[in-house]
Amino acid sequence: MKRREFVGAGLAVAGAGMLGMRPAYAQSKQIVVTNWGGDWNGRAVKHIEAPLLESKGWTIVRDLNEQPQRMTKILAERRLPRGTVDVAHFADGEAYTLNVQDALETIDYSKIPNAATMIPKMKQPYFMPWLYSAWEVVYLADRIKDPVTSYADMWNPKYAGKIGVMDQNYGAAMQVASILAGGKMDNFEGAKKLLLEWKKAVQPKIYPSHQQAQAALKADEIWMLGNWKARGLQWQKDGLNVRVASPKEGGIHTVFGVVIPKRAANKDGAHAYLNALIDPEGMRNLCSDNFYAPPTTAVSIPGEVGAKIAFTPAQTAALHYYDHKYWAENITKWLDWWKKDFVGS
Amino acid sequence: MSAGGMREDRNWGGSALVLPALVLVAAFLLAPLALILRYSFDKYDPVKLMLGVFSPGNYVLAVADPFYQKVLTTTAGIAALSTVIVMLLAFPVAYYISRLESQRLRGWLIILTMLPLLLGNAVRSAAWMIVMGTKGVANSMMLGAGLIEEPIKILYTQTAVVIALVSVLLPFAIITLQSVMDSIPTSLEEAGQSLGHSPLRTVFGVVLPLAMPGVVAAAAISFALAMNAYATPVLIGGPTIKMMGPAVYDQIAKANNWPFGSTLACILMLATLLLTVLSTRFLSRKYF
Numbered sequence: 001m002k003r004r005e006f007v008g009a010g011l012a013v014a015g016a017g018m019l020g021m022r023p024a025y026a027q028s029k030q031i032v033v034t035n036w037g038g039d040w041n042g043r044a045v046k047h048i049e050a051p052l053l054e055s056k057g058w059t060i061v062r063d064l065n066e067q068p069q070r071m072t073k074i075l076a077e078r079r080l081p082r083g084t085v086d087v088a089h090f091a092d093g094e095a096y097t098l099n100v101q102d103a104l105e106t107i108d109y110s111k112i113p114n115a116a117t118m119i120p121k122m123k124q125p126y127f128m129p130w131l132y133s134a135w136e137v138v139y140l141a142d143r144i145k146d147p148v149t150s151y152a153d154m155w156n157p158k159y160a161g162k163i164g165v166m167d168q169n170y171g172a173a174m175q176v177a178s179i180l181a182g183g184k185m186d187n188f189e190g191a192k193k194l195l196l197e198w199k200k201a202v203q204p205k206i207y208p209s210h211q212q213a214q215a216a217l218k219a220d221e222i223w224m225l226g227n228w229k230a231r232g233l234q235w236q237k238d239g240l241n242v243r244v245a246s247p248k249e250g251g252i253h254t255v256f257g258v259v260i261p262k263r264a265a266n267k268d269g270a271h272a273y274l275n276a277l278i279d280p281e282g283m284r285n286l287c288s289d290n291f292y293a294p295p296t297t298a299v300s301i302p303g304e305v306g307a308k309i310a311f312t313p314a315q316t317a318a319l320h321y322y323d324h325k326y327w328a329e330n331i332t333k334w335l336d337w338w339k340k341d342f343v344g345s
Numbered sequence: 346m347s348a349g350g351m352r353e354d355r356n357w358g359g360s361a362l363v364l365p366a367l368v369l370v371a372a373f374l375l376a377p378l379a380l381i382l383r384y385s386f387d388k389y390d391p392v393k394l395m396l397g398v399f400s401p402g403n404y405v406l407a408v409a410d411p412f413y414q415k416v417l418t419t420t421a422g423i424a425a426l427s428t429v430i431v432m433l434l435a436f437p438v439a440y441y442i443s444r445l446e447s448q449r450l451r452g453w454l455i456i457l458t459m460l461p462l463l464l465g466n467a468v469r470s471a472a473w474m475i476v477m478g479t480k481g482v483a484n485s486m487m488l489g490a491g492l493i494e495e496p497i498k499i500l501y502t503q504t505a506v507v508i509a510l511v512s513v514l515l516p517f518a519i520i521t522l523q524s525v526m527d528s529i530p531t532s533l534e535e536a537g538q539s540l541g542h543s544p545l546r547t548v549f550g551v552v553l554p555l556a557m558p559g560v561v562a563a564a565a566i567s568f569a570l571a572m573n574a575y576a577t578p579v580l581i582g583g584p585t586i587k588m589m590g591p592a593v594y595d596q597i598a599k600a601n602n603w604p605f606g607s608t609l610a611c612i613l614m615l616a617t618l619l620l621t622v623l624s625t626r627f628l629s630r631k632y633f
Contacts, residue, residue, distance in 0.1 A: 068598040075394060075601065101392055167584035206584045219479045329391055332600045339595065340412040343584050 030059045031269040034073070035089040037064035038211075039234075040290075044089075047286035052276040058269070066168075067094060074261045078103040083263030086270040092255040093171075095127035096324035097331070105260040111271040114278045117298035127257050128274050131230075131292035134251030134311065134319060135172050138232035139224035140217060141243045148245035151176045154224055155198055163204040164213050164225035170338040171331065172252065176226055179249050179320060186323040188334065195342055206343055217242065228254060233291035233308055250318030251311075255295070384607035395604055403608035413592070413609070417616060420589040423503060423578075424571035427510040431518045431567045432560065434511070439522035440552065444531065458519050466513060470580035473509045474500060477581070501583035509581045510571050517570065518563040525559025526552065561628045565621045572617040589613040 031053070035041045041064055049060050063070075063085060070088060075098070077083035090098070098104050104126040109115045115128065122129040137148050143162075154163050154176075165173050174191045177198070181190030198204060205222055207213040214235055216222045229251065232244035258277060260270045276282065283299045286292075293309050294301070301309055311319070385403055387395045407413045438458075445451040461469060476482045477499040484496040499505050529552060537547040553560070575590035582588065593613060596606030 066598075068601070072598055072601060101394075208579070208584055212583075215478065221479050332389070332391060332602055335595070335600045339587075340410075344412055344415075344587065 028266045031273050032061045032086045034063040034070045034085045043290050048282045074103050082265050083261050085261050086264040086266045087273050093322050093327045095259045097328040099126040105262050112275045114275050117296045119295050122295045129255045129257040129295040132255040133228040133230040133292050136229045136251045137245040138227045141241045143223040151247045157201050160202050162223040164222035165204045168209045186326045230291040246315050253319040253321050381607045385611045387604040389602045389604045403605050416587045416592050427571045428567045430511050431514045435518035439519050442523050443526035458516050466576045470576050506582045509577045514567040521563040522559045529555045
């Protein structure tokens with residue numbers, strides 16, 4: 001959009017920006033962090049922010065919201081002289097989309113000593129990985145006796161009416177269907193046909209998000225659904241009798257991490273936050289609690305929990321990775337298709 | 346100074362008092378609305394968000410697309426049904442409160458009516474989710490009473506959305522109706538009854554026609570709120586019940602398609618305005 005044409009957008013955003021605007025103090029001890037809410041943020045506060053930052057004099061201002069709203073805010077603020085967010089939590093695909101739209105700062109890893117042991121493949125100039133897991137299959141152990149070995153088990157008509165799918169994770173549903181339709185991560189056309197057949201034959205129940213899906217498993221409404229391995233293990237810990245199956249087709253690798261918006265007011269504070277985020281001690285406690293895997297070799301999770309979290313060499317070799325470019329260019333179209341043709345049909 | 350001059354000064358003083366409110370409304374309501382209108386004629390781009398063009402393409406797409414036609418008709422249908430139920434429930438309650446002799450009881454009932462408004466809409470919707478869930482209060486009670494053998498699906502249905510919307514709208518309708526009924530003298534009802542009308546016929550023959558301005562106002566408020574509902578359809582309706590409020594949100598926040606989201610918002614505003622004006626005029630001609 002041209003500068004002149006952006007006047008309109010400026011009017012809307014400037015109001016909010018001016019109200020929330022604060023000076024860029026290099027020495028400021030305040031860091032504005034935007035993150036998902038709920039237990040995701042609760043564990044970040046408990047294991048990282050409170051012991052490693054707030055106890056050392058930093059003030060963390062939390063702006064908690066769902067991913068689309070937070071992305072929209074950063075996109076809207078990229079044209080302002082100064083934004084309202086210093087650090088934002090996102091998955092790697094979302095970070096790629098923001099970076100393509102010129103909304104992110106290049107991270108200065110020399111200011112993050114803890115990043116020295118980070119797995120290089122996951123590290124991006126605009127995105128620092130924090131936790132990773134894979135999209136697998138979660139199912140009720142006392143309802144499904146035959147061990148689940150494939151994504152295709154969710155397509156089995158004998159489980160008709162007992163399969164769940166989460167509306168907010170429509171992208172993962174499309175990826176799974178695409179893998180089943182031929183293993184493509186850069187072309188989802190085959191996925192659409194398979195998903196429509198799935199809807200007709202298996203009648204999956206659609207839930208808004210994880211919380212409702214968890215409640216549905218508890219209530220015996222559904223027996224099986226795709227989800228992150230870490231989320232399945234958390235549900236186990238919460239007392240739900242579920243198993244997590246690594247599908248033979250390979251899980252879908254998902255990395256969660258952080259970015260620094262281009263218009264962040266406190267970039268020094270943001271880098272200090274990033275360093276604390278991957279502190280080995282903090283990560284060990286966090287990963288033992290939320291079952292995500294750490295992206296640094298400096299952290300090892302001991303005992304049974306460590307074994308549950310870890311991916312075997314075979315599982316790691318089979319992992320599917322996002323095609324971020326394809327994802328960013330098509331996500332709007334898929335959302336449209338998902339709402340109209342899948343959910344709406 | 347002449348008396349006329351003083352009156353003019355007082356008028357100016359009155360206008361000056363209105364000015365801050367006018368400026369606020371212009372700045373925080375009309376300006377964003379104008380922006381939304383402008384955005385609605387723009388074109389979405391995955392990288393640039395908006396291209397800065399002026400095209401009616403979004404309107405053509407929204408009006409011609411059967412999906413959005415269905416979303417709009419579903420929204421209008423749910424809003425109309427909720428409004429009718431709300432008016433049927435609110436009228437007797439408002440009438441009862443307005444005819445109470447005990448001011449103390451009357452005060453308590455008004456406070457009770459307004460109590461739900463002190464809670465956020467999302468909080469009330471969360472409570473409904475607990476009531477309507479498969480293992481929720483409603484299913485447990487029906488199972489316990491032997492009315493059903495298996496839990497029935499209540500949550501994530503249109504019926505659930507209508508029930509929750511009625512609960513949201515009821516206080517607005519009761520308070521609006523009750524204030525109008527307060528102004529209807531009881532002597533008119535007594536006159537009706539002295540002419541041989543039954544109490545029920547008196548209500549429908551005397552009270553209802555006189556209360557029609559309040560009925561129209563309450564119905565218009567309820568309908569507009571239901572058309573624009575967001576939290577209730579999202580939390581109670583779930584992903585499968587499509588209404589315009591969530592559809593606008595999906596486009597703006599999830600798809601980042603601000604132009605098309607703005608188009609849907611403008612269509613929603615226009616549809617709400619048109620339907621409200623048409624129904625108000627219809628009722629006004631019939632009863633005023």
